[in-house]
Each structure stands twice: as C-alpha cells, then as structure tokens.
Amino acid sequence: MATTQEERTGVETVARAVRRFRKFVDEMPAEVLVALAVMTLSLLGAFVGFLLVSSLTIVPFLVFLTSAAYGWVRYQGLTAKVLALSTTIMTILILLLITVFIFLEALPTIRFMSDTVFGIEVPGLGIFTTQNWDAVSPPINYSMVPMIHGTVLVTLIATAVAAPLGVAAALFLSEIAPAAVREVVKPGVEILAGIPSIVYGFIGFTILSPWASDQFSLVGQGSYVFVGIIVGLMALPTVVSVAEDALSSVPESMKSGSLAMGTTDWQTMTSITLPAAFSGVSAAVLLGVGRAIGETMAATVMLRGVPKLTEPIFNAFYGQETLTSLIARNYGEADGLQMSALFVAGVILFVTVLFLSIGSQYIEWRMRKKLGGEV
C-alpha cells in the first residue's frame, strides 16, 4: 500500500504520469501493448455501443472478453491490474450516468416550468414558486411545493424520532452495555434495518393508520406524523451504526484518563466521549436524515396520494404526498411531460441526499483528522 503523497501541483502530476507512461511503453513488449490496446478499445466500444442502444454491442464485448482471456493467460498480473482499474472507472461512471440521465429526463419539465424574476426568465423556477400540481386538467402545472412540504414534514418527524433514540442506542452499545447484552442488541438493530420497507409500510397501512385515524378523529387515512414515525424507525439503524463507529473511535486513553479522575461513566460520556465524537455523531444524524428523505414504500403505501398542501401548513396529521411517493405512485400512467416531472422529483431527491452524504463525509473526515487517526 502506498503512503499518502504530499501535495503536488497538477502540471507535475501530469508530467510524471506521461513520463511513467513513456517508460511503460518502452519497456513492454509490443505484444502486450497490442493486447492492452485491444482490451481498452473494445471495452470502450462496448460502452459506447451500449449507450447508443446498438444491437452490435455484443461484438466489441466479445472482443474484450477474448483479449482479456488471452491477457489473463499470458500476463496475469498486468491484466488483473487493468481489469481492476476498469471496474473502478465503471463504478464512477455509474454515478455519472445516474446524474446525467435523470437530469436529461428532467429537462423538459424544467423548461416547461419557467418563471420570470426581475424580468429574467429562469427555467425551473416555477417548480418552486407555484403551489399546485395538476397533471391532467388544464392549466397543467407541475409544482413540487406540496411534495417538498410533505418530505420536509416527514423528515422532521423522522429525525425527531431517529436522532435522540439512535444516539442513545449508540451510546448504549458502545459505552454502556455489557458484552452479553451488546451481542443481542446489535444484531437486533441490524435486523431492524433489514426488515423491508414495504413490510413496514404494510404494517403501518393495516395497523397504524386506522388506529391513528381513530385516535385523532381524522377524515380518512394517512398522516405525515405516523409515516414520519415509521420512517424514523427505519432510519434509526443507520444513525445507530454510524454514531457507534464515531463513539468507539474516540481513543480509549481519553476515556480512561477521565475515569481515573474519579468521574462516573455517565460524566465521562457527557464531558469527554460525546464532545469528542460530536462531529461523527452529527454525521450519523445527517446520514439518517438522508435515509429518511429517500424512504419510498412506507410513504407510498401510507399516504393519501393527493399532491396538495395541508391546511394549516403545519397540520402533520394529514399526509398527502412526498417526493418519493409521487414517483412510485405515478410512474405507471405518466408519460411525456408528467414522466419528466417525476424525474424532477428524482433530481431534487438525488441532489439533496448527495449533499447530505458529502457533508457527512466531510464532517467525519475532519473528526478523524482532529482525533489524530489515519485520514
């Protein structure tokens, strides 16, 4: 494993790479170079063919397989390295492809929903400035405001459930629980994460929703509050496992030092462990929020599917629609502009969650740097 390189300027890096490449070309026999070139080009060809929906995609792919097999037999080490590199590139490509494709599909609606501000037409602004979603009867309008409202309410409630309970459970697992109890509770939390969201949704739909309607004399079924609670339960394991990692990454010497001063365990937790792991714990909560935003099936099954704001706006006892459930409910009969509007919802979700993920990674990275561990 290579150690971390000191900072280099971009030009130097490129120059070094070119030099290394020249040296590589000079040293290798021509046969190897040809095999490598064929592999790379055929894989590229297969990718382009796949992108262009060509039925001939199979041809470069077969060429790639043959050349890879040949390389594997003759120069196994080099071929393995090249294959490993190409899998890495494909992993990044998938994220790029997701970004590009959902943006492309969302474009028509973004153009359709333009709005003017200070006399300048801004595409996509209407999605946020208007308030009604109407896909069937004119005037057709695709506002995301009701769904964003729903997602925000559900996420707030879910966070209120998952964050305190999750952090407390993480404290319990990492600091308090005796080994035997820990061995029971930890897999329990993991299994909680394993229960499919549709099963949560089913139980919520058949048991919780009727119960809630009864308790609060609601008209019909479906409320953001109880979807939020169920989603919070689903986000809980994420919060627990990430927060637990953060708590146990606090150096043992810090905790022992505090205990040696005669503090109780709880004092050590509140004054040493939690403050030291604070950024990691907040990253855990951020990731939990991301999970809650993206949760689909429970929301789809339990909500009413009416894309409207509730009245008054803080009335979370009525659950209309979230960004995720809008997609899951309407993909069937949607086409054209409406389908594109669903992709707009997807873009909003994707971008929000990506930001949360990057944010939490940045926080974790800073924490590890601060605690003096490996970065």
Place this chain on the structure above:
Amino acid sequence: MATDFGVDEESRDTLVQSGTSSTRALAAFAVAVASVLFAISLTALFEVVTISEPIAGVPVTALLGGLLILLGGTVSMFGVGSRLGYVETDPRASAGLVAGIAFGGIWFTVASLTASQTFGLGGLGWFVVAPVIGGGAFFATILPREDVGSTVPAGALTALTGAVFLLDVIGPQWVWDLGFPDAFFVAVTAEFTIPTLTLFCSLLAGWASAKAYGGFGARGRHMGAYLLVYINALSIVGVLFVLLAFTIFKGLPGLFRGFAIGAGTGPTSTIVLFGTDITWTWPFYVPFAMEGVGLLNEFNGVLPAIFGTIWLVIGAVVFAVPLGVGAAIFLTEYAERGRFTQVVEVATNGLWSTPSIVFGLFGFAFLIPRFGGNKSLLSGALTLGFMLLPLVVITSREAMIAVPDEYRDASAALGVSKWQTIRSVVLPAALPGVVTGVILGVGRIAGETAPILLTMAGAPFTPGSETVDVIGGFQFTGAPPFVSNPALLEATSALPYQLYALITAGVGLGENVASPDQFQWATALVLLMVVLSFYAVGIAARYYFRRKLQYQ
C-alpha cells in the same frame, strides 16, 4: 455540561456511598410505581386496556390518577426530605441548566395549553400565564439544591396530571378539537391523551426517582441517565420483537393453508442434469410457496414471486460482486492514496446513500430502452446490482485494509509478484469480510420495492406456469447479439412488489384469492423470512469468522 466536571462543593470523604436501606427502598418504590404506570399506559395506548372500562370495579382514569398522585407525591417527598436532612444523599448545588430548560419547557407547554384551551384565556392571558409558570419552573429547577430542583418540578407535574385524571377534567369522554378546517379535521381523543400523558409522566418521575435512588450528585445523574438509556435500548429490541412476532402470528395461517405432509403429497419437480431428467416428488406440500395464482387452483400461492426474487438477487450479485471487488482491489492495492481514491470514496458513499427510487428512475431511463423497451428481469437485476455495488466496494475495501501489511510484506519478501500476493494472501484473508458484507447487502436489496417497481414489475398475480426459468430460457440466434433469453427480457413478479400490489389492490383481489387478508400477511411473512434469512446467515458468518480469527 462542563459543570459535570467540577468537584462537588459538598462532596463527602467516603469513597463508596453506604446508602441507608430504608430511604433507598422509598426511591426504589417510586421507580417501581413508575414502571407499572409505564406498562399500563403502553397497554392502554394499544387498546389492550380500554380507558372507559373499569378494571376490577375501579375506573381506569381513577386508577391511573391515583397512581400518578402517589408517584408524584413520593418523588417530591423524597426530594424535600433530602433537603431537610431526613434522607442521606449527596446532592449538588443545582440541578443544572439542561434539567432547568427541560422542566421550564415542559411547564411552559402545560401552562400555555391549559391557559388557552381549558380556561379559554385569550392571547393576553396566555402571554402572561405561560411565561410566568414556565419561568417559575425553570428557576424552581436551577435555584434550589439538586435534590429539590430535580424532583419537585417532576413530582408536581406528575401529581397534577394525576389530579386532572382523578377529578375527571380529562375523562374518558374528553375530546380536544384543534379547530382545523373541516377537510383537515383533527381532534385529540382521551384514548390517546390519557395513556400518552401517563407514559410521559412516568418517564419523568421515573428519571427523578432513579436519580434519587443514586443519592443525586454524579451517581444520581448516572442512575437517571442509565435508566433512560436502558429503556431506550429495551424498547428498540421490543419494537423489533413485536414487529416480527406480529407478522409471524398473522402470516402463519395463510402460509400453511392446505399444508400437507407425507410421501407423494407435494408437487413433482424435474431438473435436467447432463441430459438426464431427475424427477422427484416433494414429501410435503405448502401450496402458498409451491403454487402460483390460478382459477382452477384449490390453494393459491406466490411461487413465481419467490423465483423472481431469487433470480433478481442472483443477477444483482453476478453483476455487482466482481465489479465491486475489482474496484476495491484497485483502490486498496494498486492506486496511490490521494485525490483519485478520495473521489472514488466520495462517489461510492454518495451512491450508497442515493434513494432507491432514484435508482429506479435511472433504470427506467437508462436500462429499459436498452433491453427491448419494456420492463424486464434483466433491467431489474441490473438496477439492484447498481444499488449493491457501492456496498460491495465499501465492505471489500474495509476488509482489505484490515489485512495487516505484514502479510503483504512477508509475501513480497519471498519474491512473489504483486498480483500473486493479492490473489493468494490478501484476498483469502479479506474473504470473510467481503462475504459477510455481500450477504448483508443482498438482504437489503432483496426487500427493495421501489427500484423494481419502475424497472421489472409485471402482473402481480402470476400463474404457476409462468414461473421464470432463466436456465432453460437461453437461446442462440444467428443475428447479433447472438444470445437471447426471453425469460430475462420479460417482466415478472417479485415478493416485495407482490406485497405492494396486494396492498394497493386492497380488498378487490378478485375471486381467485379466497381470503385476501391471510394472503397479504402470508406474503409479508414469506418476504420477511427470505430477507431475514440472508441477515441471519450474514450475522452468523460474521460471528463464525470473528471467532475463528480470534483463535488464530
């Protein structure tokens, strides 16, 4: 909570506190009453106990009210007794800001609700009453010594709630209309309010009495906090247990409808191996897992969905595991740590937290046009593979980083090439971690509904004859792409989708499903069993490998 660190002004010389047993017993009694109330309120919340019906001749509200007053009284008495020196404790000068803000906030809420709703005071009355009482509670918590500050506000609130129940201010018929528009009508009923208030007060007073049991001070705070943390952990496990038990209880009747055991009762299966047919008859018959849905069936089942799920998982694993492990090898073994690995790390983590429905949209826009333009098993499997990929990369990387560098160095010192080292040293050592990660990831994607909703799902009620047969479906053709497999390019059903379709179809499942309710719960149970068996295997594998590594 920096104050926690300071040494008590009144700390004693004794290292171990030898609390007198009788006073301890009083605090323990309060904890016990609080737990009884906690249990009753939970059963009442889930309507096992009805609020309006008396238990043993005593109305439930009166019972709860009496117990709450008893609890509140005991807690307050303990605090006051400790202040006056009747009870030997070890309190600090103040209960602290956190407790003060919490109690102040609670009393503020209680006062504002009472002022505006019960006494109907307008904005002005509310404006005066709520801050005065909330502020009063805040100062009553932080100003006196800890033993009074942390018990009396909690005890008083508990006793007040008890009195409200006992005096029938909030009785079984109590309803609070929130005054929202008709279409969004919300009214809080007594069935919800009474258990919830009891639950809350029992937690609050339980915390205070646990603190008292520890004799306040650092030890008392420790006790109070541990009580809450333990209750939290217990309730998480409890929720899990209830969810599983409930699903099993509701699902078993449907699963075992028409169950038969004995030679020759089951269906006949045939597999072709090396050109010879091997045929056998199952010695048991579980129609729900062995039949599809058909008009002529005596019992209907979900066999096609089970097979759909199996093939989906196989497809996703075949796609994601080689890619993910390859990427992990490159990142840990070949690449220099720097910008590039950092970008890949951020990308994989971002991919891992991307909502599943976004993967579904991507599969819909990217894969479906490339595989014949309609929903298919192949696009579903690939979409799930995309979801699985980041997890495989992350867990494989972790497992490979955990392989000690000495292994690599020792191998290199023997003159073994880099790739040989990876193949015969690093990969075998990292295998347990990779396998465990993959199994847990598979458990997760096997239950995913949202992505296959958009990429794969066909008709939910599939006849048994349409069970996918991927192995038998391969055909070779003369034109590119030379290989075709109609089974891969057709829509089929899968367990999570089947359950979703059953929920949205509601009661109108048609005549071919005799009792829809049983059918739904049995589907949920089968799905849960499939997913949780992956988890069980994954968790068991982790324990097995960990133990094995420890012995080494």
